[in-house]
Amino acid sequence: MAPESADSSLRNKKPSDSAFKQQRLPAWQPILTAGTVLPAFFVIGIAFIPVGIALLYFSDEVKEKIIDYTLCNKTEKLYDGYIKDMGRPCAEIIKEEGFDATKDPCICHMQFTLDTDFKGKVYMYYGLSNFYQNHRRYVKSRDDNQLLGNLNLAPSTDCLPFAYAADGKPIAPCGAIANSLFSDVLTINKGKHSVPLINTGIAWDSDKNIKFKNPEGDLEMAFKNFSKPKDWRKNIYELDLKNPDNNGFQNEDLIVWMRTAALPTFRKIYRRVNHTEEGYADGLQKGEYELVVDYYYDVSAFDGSKRMILSTTSLLGGKNPFLGIAYIVVGCVCLVLGIALLFIHIKCGKSTNEMISVNPRTLYH
Amino acid sequence: MSNTGEHATSDPSKIEAASSSSTAGSTYTFPEVVRSPDTRGHGRSASHGSGTTFSGGAASTSVVGRPSALKSTRGHQRAFSQGQITDSSGIRPGHSRVGSKTDFILPPGHKETETTSGSGSRTSAKGHSRQASRSESIYTLRRTAPPSFWKRFLSFILRRSPRYEQEERYRIVVPNHTVPPKTPRKEHPNGKRPNNKVRTTKYTLLSFLPRNLLEQFHRVANLYFIFIVLLNWFPAINAFGKEIAMIPVVFVLGVTAVKDLFEDRRRHASDKRINNSTCRIYQSENDRYKKVLWKEVRVGDLIHLSNNEVVPADILLLRSSDPNGLCYIDTGHLDGETNLKQRKVARGFTEKQDGFDPSKFKSVIEVDAPTTKIYRFHGAMLHPSGTRIPVGTDNLLLRECLLKNTDYVEGIVVYAGHETKAMLNNGGPRYKRSSLEKQMNQDVLWCVLILIFLCVIGAIGCKLWLSTYTNLQEPFRPDGYSDSSEAFLAFWTYIIILQIMIPLSLYVTLEMCKIIQVYHIHNNVDLYDPLIDKRTECRALNITEELGQIQYIFSDKTGTLTENRMIFRNCTIAGVDYHHPTLQDESKTKNTLTVLCNAKMVQDMLCQESVTDSSSLIHATRIQEFLLLLAVCNTVVCSHHPHYDLMNASGILEPVPNAFEQENKPETTTTVSPNDKYSRLEESRSVTPSPPLHTSSHFDNRRTPHVPSLSPITSVDSSPTSEAPPKNSRPKILNITALGFLGNKRNMNLTDEQKVKINQSVTPSPHELKPIFEAESPDELALVDTAYIYNCKLLKRTPSEVTVDLPGAGRYDFKILNILQFDSVRKCMSVIIKHPVTKQIILYCKGADTTIIPALAPVEDDSEQKRIICQTQQQLNAYAKQGLRVLLMAKRILTVTEYNEWLRKHKEAELSHDNLEKKLQESYALIEHNLTLLGATGIEDRLQEGVPETLASLISAGIVVWVVTGDKPETAINIAYSAKLFSPQMELLKLMTRSKEAADRTISFYLNEIERQPDGGDPTSSSNLLSSRSQPKAKTRALVIDGKTLTFILDRRSNLTKPFLKLTTYCNSVLCCRATPLQKAYIVKVVKEELKMRTLAIGDGANDVSMIQTADVGIGISGQEGMQAVMAADFSLSRFKYLERLLLVHGHWSYDRLSSMILYFFYKNAAFVFLIFWYQLYCGYSGAVMIDQMYLMLYNLLFTSLPPLAIGVYDQDAPEYLLRENPYLYRRGRLGKAYRSRSFWFTMFDAIYQSLAIFFICQGIYNESDIDIWEFGTVVTTACMFVMQLHAAIETRSWTILHIGSYLVSIGLFYLYSIIYNAYCVNCFGLPSNYWIIQHAMSTANYWLLIPLSCVVALLPRILLRVIKTAVCPDDVTRAIMMHRRALRRGEGFLVSWSRSTSASSIYRTTDNRTKNNILTAVG
Secondary structure (H helix, E strand, O other): OOOOOHHHHOOOOOOOOOOOOOOOOOOEOOOOOHHHHHHHHHHHHHHHHHHHHHHHHHHHHOOEEEEEOOOOEEEEEOOOOOEEEEEEEHHHHOOOOOOOOOOOOEEEEEEEEEOOOEEOOEEEEEEEEOOOOOOHHHHHOOOHHHHOOOOOOOOOHHHOOOOEOOOOOEEOOOOHHHHOOOOOEEEEEEOOEEOOEEOOOOOOHHHHHHHOOOOOOOHHHHOOOOEOOOOOOOOHHHOOOOOHHHOHHHOHHHHHHHOOEOOOOEEEEEEEEOOOOOOOOOEEOOEEEEEEEEEOOOOHHHOOEEEEEEEEOEOOEOOOHHHHHHHHHHHHHHHHHHHHHHHHHHHHHHHHHHHHOOOHHHHHO | OOOOOOOOOOOHHHOOOOOOOOOOOOOOOOOOOOOOOOOOOOOOOOOOOOOOOOOOHHHHHOOOOOOOOOOOOOOOOOOOHHHOOOOOOOOOOOOOOOOOOOOOOOOOOOOOOOHHHOOOOOOOOOOOHHHHHHHOOOOOOOOOOOOOHHHHHHHHHHOOOHHHHHHOOEEEEOOHHHOOOOOOOOOOOOOOOOOOOOOOOOOOOOOHHHHHHHHHOOOHHHHHHHHHHHHOOOOOOOOOOOOHHHHHHHHHHHHHHHHHHHHHHHHHHHHHHHHOOEEEEEEOOOOEEEEEEHHHOOOOOEEEEEOOOEOOOEEEEEEEOOOOOEEEEEOHHHHOOOOEEEEEOOOOOHHHOOOOOHHHOOOEEEEEOOOOOOOOOEEEEEOOOOOEEEEEHHHEEOOOOEEEOOOEEEEEEEEOHHHOHHHHOOOOOOOOOOHHHHHHHHHHHHHHHHHHHHHHHHHHHHHHHHHHOOOOOOOOOOOOOOHHHHHHHHHHHHHHHOHHHOOHHHHHHHHHHHHHHHHHHHOOHHHOEOOOOEOOEEOOOOOHHHHHHOOEEEEOOOOOOEEEEEEEEEEEEOOEEEEOOOOOOOOOOOOOOOOOOOHHHHHHHHOOOOOOOHHHHHHHHHHHHHHHHHHHOOOOEEEOOOOOOOEOOOOOEOOOOHHHHHHHOOOOOOOOOOOOOOOOOOHHHOOOOOOOHHHHHHHHHHHOOOOOOOOOOOOOOOOHHHOOOOOOOOOOOOOOHHHHHHHOOOOOOOOHHHHHHHHHOOOOOHHHOOOEEEOOOHHHHHHHHHHHHOOOEEEEEOOOEEEEEEOOOEEEEEEEEEEEEEEOOOOEEEEEEEOOOOOOEEEEEEEOHHHHHHHEOOOOOOOHHHHHHHHHHHHHHHHHHOOEEEEEEEEEEEOHHHHHHHHHHHHHHHHOOOOHHHHHHHHHHHHOOOEEEEEEEEEEEEEOOOHHHHHHHHHHOOOEEEEEOOOOHHHHHHHHHHOOOOOOOOEEEEEOOOOHHHHHHHHHHHHHHHHHOOOOOOHHHOOOOOOOOOOOOOOOEEEEEEHHHHHHHHOHHHOOHHHHHHHHHHOOEEEEEOOOHHHHHHHHHHHHHHOOOOEEEEEOOHHHHHHHHHOOEEEEEOOOOOOHHHHHOOEEEOOOOHHHHHHHHHHHHHHHHHHHHHHHHHHHHHHHHHHHHHHHOOOOOOOOOOOOHHHHHHHHHHHOOHHHHHHHHHOOOOOHHHHHHOHHHHHHHHOOOOOOHHHHHHHHHHHHHHHHHHHHHHHHHHOOOOOEHHHHHHHHHHHHHHHHHHHHHHHOOOEOHHHHHHHHHHHHHHHHHHHHHHHHOOOOOOOOOOOOHHHHHHOOHHHHHHHHHHHHHHHHHHHHHHHHHHHHOOOHHHHHHHHHHHHHHOOOHHHHOOOOOOOOOHHHOOOOOOOHHHHHHHOO
């Protein structure tokens, strides 16, 4: 560190007496004694408990209806609206050889009741459990470049072995994530009418506008050299034929799916209720509903389960009492500790005083 | 010119014995200070007549110019270079430079001679064993500089090796002026030789990158990370983007490379400075010497050097100003020995000294190929006539030596630049590891184990997970892999993703911390010495924290504790005590050696003039005789002018001022003949860097013509009043002396009238100029100076005669019959002289009281002599109490027959071959008895300012202080008392034995004695030094041991080491006297290794170098003794007192800071890794990482790098004043309380807990939600960031703007980075896109609610523990702070401040028994 220069002998080597160099910056030296920390504990306790209560309240405000349809039996809707239970779960049927989803899809009809009105915006989710979307190989298996509309006949190697179809054509969209796109079709009926559901506005705007882009020009033409993913029934350009903005890579169901879940039990937004329709302006009213599932998606590999979730939202998102409870518990703990410290402070503070007021010299010899 | 005369002046005694190539291990030993002549040749540790070798011995009668004052090298028994550690690599981490494997201590008697070395070197059989032991060279452990990488590479490419090497066995050096100028280098006979340009830099511009990388890959840690990067390239394993994974490694390598580059630039600058020094070489075109830069010197050049110049290359001596062709060099920079060594002109040139003409020198020189052996050189000079004259080591001046005591020399360069012995022996930088770092490395190993454990768990989990699901498809179970092989691959994946468990960046941060710490230490204004304008230098950049953990201090005495300036303080003559007071303004004129005369003594002395009373007349005679003894009985050499050269720096000869020339002509040994074509040079001729102020003033004061402090009351002498400072006569030399003169307050004894007289005085005659005394030891100098002040002037000394100017009697030439050299057994020295007038043969003897008193002639009980002896002894005791060095003066008048009888026997003894030493001693003893006591002197070896206080502080800090000195026990004990190392209450155990058995007996006796005492301390508690409390009434002990006994104890075969060390643990202080440099080192080594203590050695002289290098921390005092110690040291201080601040404040801080920094670092990395690990429970043990890779890589580098730095550099557990007021606080570092193995585990558990808290809070909140993996990762990272900053905040003891800044900046950086990264990076680096994630997360309420929750939950236990600890059992520091605050609140500021006494008078304050000394020694 010594700045040595030839003419240093001329200059005085005395270091400058600045507070920084001499390590004499103004400093605050708190000692973490019971006395000093006490207030912090009380403040935390007093602040956390109300917050927790508020959170719990908001969480309770959220209405949620979850229907697990994993093991739903195949049903057939007869002409008069009567639903016949075929006695066999779709989960088994779709795995049978010779099952052809296009000719004879496995459909479940499930009745459910909403006990209360679902006020406000209602969203429909599908939930999967034990589905490891966060598996290292799975997460990696995608080609973001392709999803940006830059079609390349050689997709990213990350996609392997979901990069090329059996005929050697590259797959679009490639990779395991896209390949395992959730393919059940969920609809809800109320009485004879279906509940109006919108399949757009469910993905993040940033994803829809920036991360996912269709190639230029006609979609079908653009994808003509590409094959559909192995497990798909439709081509990428057939995902939403009604709405070209929601087709191809920019299909929101695909976008949502491509956002891989963090935990093996997750839900993904599927539809939102169209509140502009008559009768749904205030949300969903209580009453009888029917869930119709076009059952294609197999989750048996992980012993997983599938759920349909109807939920309203609050300020804090979905229903989750965890945060509120945690806040209350932590707040209480802090208060208790604060009281304990106060006790220590009063009780032991004196003895500490005595102890430390002893001259260290007398103490040590 | 081509004299071929075989003039065998070769003096075998001067030939170096076995070769030793030890050298100071520092990169550069280029002298920055020209040593003043009065330090030259002082046996440092030598008190008067102590350990210094008066080598000349019998030889003194036989030879040459200045025989005895200079140590010849005879009898040096050097062990040679096998004893060294050669270590070719300077970079290997963890390589201790200290030579543990070298058995580098040899008992003093041990002779290992290299007899095979052929013609030149011969071991002098005459070596006195003591002398041998002293000069057994300092085996600084050398590392040979490896040949330059580039050079090796080149030679590899060019394939030029064997032939070149073959030819290299001998090389021919042709004088360059015989070669026509402008000869192209290729045809030049010396063209192949390298020039004198040196390069010690490791890298060149081209080689920097490859070579630096290569060196860095030697580090295990770096290799580990390279391995991980490579691992990441396996497709089946890879967890990260391949390029991203390289960021940390590249960063670390880059930082280290920049640091190396910086260091290399410093070396480059120093090279440049050295290469651009100047010297004078002969140029045939102009037929004169010309000033050139060192780097332009080439082999074959003729060089002219002046006194005190540094030798620029290895030079074969052809000419010396000395008529006998001798010159003296100080090889201190080379091998650490400060004694002067004689070199002489090549045979055949001796008689040609005056007529030597460079242009006529045509001989060719044949020399060996360069070797590292410093004292081995063979060659021959081939004269044009065909004769061949061998030349050897004693004709060679080595690079980096200092020319001493010689006006000028000329010689021919035989090796230059990197081929010089100095450069070949130049070692690389040292690398020390502090114990904290060692401990840290151990914990890093634990981290490795934890990592492997986690990876194994992960791999097992992976297999179990896979086996639970039978029908998994791609990608979850890739085709072609079984579960087990998948698990195996997962293991490696885990290694990659959990890699930051091993904190690579910790090493970088640590080094940065230490560098900044060093910067602050270097810049501490309180460690700056304004007197010599020097700061504390930290030469080792990486052991600052070791300063805070020192347990043992080994201190040199002379020059370290004391100033090594002998001041004549008291004398007693015939029982009358004369005190010489301190000059009042001594503090200002620190470097004047002058003492004031005692007026009474002057009166007493001169009373013979006004004769009244016979007793006072007798007394006056006694005083005179006493003074005569002081002047005569020594080995001081005087020359009448400083060594000067007639050639100035540019090679121009200056005219001789006439007055000066005449002055010198009749007197000086170095005759300047008028027709000599050289003329006088200016003071500025020297190429050596100008000495620092203090040295130079010191230096010049010595040359001051005698300034009398005494003006005789009655002028009996013709000269005194005319002895004014002849400022006018030698202005150039005296330019600084005016200072000393003015500072010398003489008016005490002078009347105004006399002052006027002085001012009027004319240019003095030559005899009144005070000669320049060159003495072995400062004591002798003090004595001679004192005699001079009393007008008993030593004017000239030759081997056979000594000229003294006696007050009132004029000049006398005393014939010296014999000089009985000092040796440590006799502890005295004598001269036998013949009085020119009375023709009496008188023996003057001076020596230690223990020697002289028994040798006194028996006296009757009531005689006056008896009274004198009694009084003298009383006074001696008083002197000793004051810590003065005491010498007794005695005489004996011999009859001619007595003398002749003795002389005959003595000669017999000298001739005997076996038992020579013993016989000589017997012979000495024969004549040194029946003495008559003349008087005694008390010389003060002044303690340095602040030494007792510093020692008291260090001792109360619980550090064990050993004083290790080469000095004799009596002196050392005196100093120990005055330095408060010993207190009068202490029981002094002395271990001074002459045999192994006796040593054994004494040790066991003491041990038994101590163990019998109930309060004797308990050795099982690994010495009472470590136990935190000691019984207040326990008797404190101090141990004194001498070198001879040490020899037995340190001998491995004796098995005495352990009992000795056990004994020392009972003692509060240990004093080792008469220790050789090697013994010093060995003591340190033994304590370090056997007692497992962290040691610090502090010293100032070359004899401390080995000790300094052996100790864990070496500190050099940059005093008057040259730079060797400083060069070898890790830190250099300018005063001993700074040690207190360095250890108690900076060391304490450094240790404490780095401890918390390291623990924090472990914590933050572990917590982060565990976060990832917990995630594996939720991702099928697949090795998925939820945190974006950029965060992962930048986490250590960017987001969390500042808080550790802030803690590591600027945190203060206690303010400076508190640490100094309460030295016991040092205990924290000494006992290693801040960082122990359990603190590591505690930290680990805390890290696990905190990561659990963070992760599971996040998991709880986001379970079953639609959050995606990257947002989850971002949230977790944010929470983790906040927790870590708050954790750092809890760890921060002292909040400054820097700390707050570092936390805010860290958080800010994180947000700044992530926001920018998430906003602009749609598809970057081939990473999974994190577009808009942080923005999205920040728009949710959960994100903001989660952060405070996780912070509180994660940090609650830690803060709680802290609080409880402070409440229940606060540590020392906290206690001290609280106490201090309480005191402040009560307004009792006085309680905490204890006044620090000023040191000036400390030596006299023996009664001031602040019990501090004893009290806290044993504070654990």
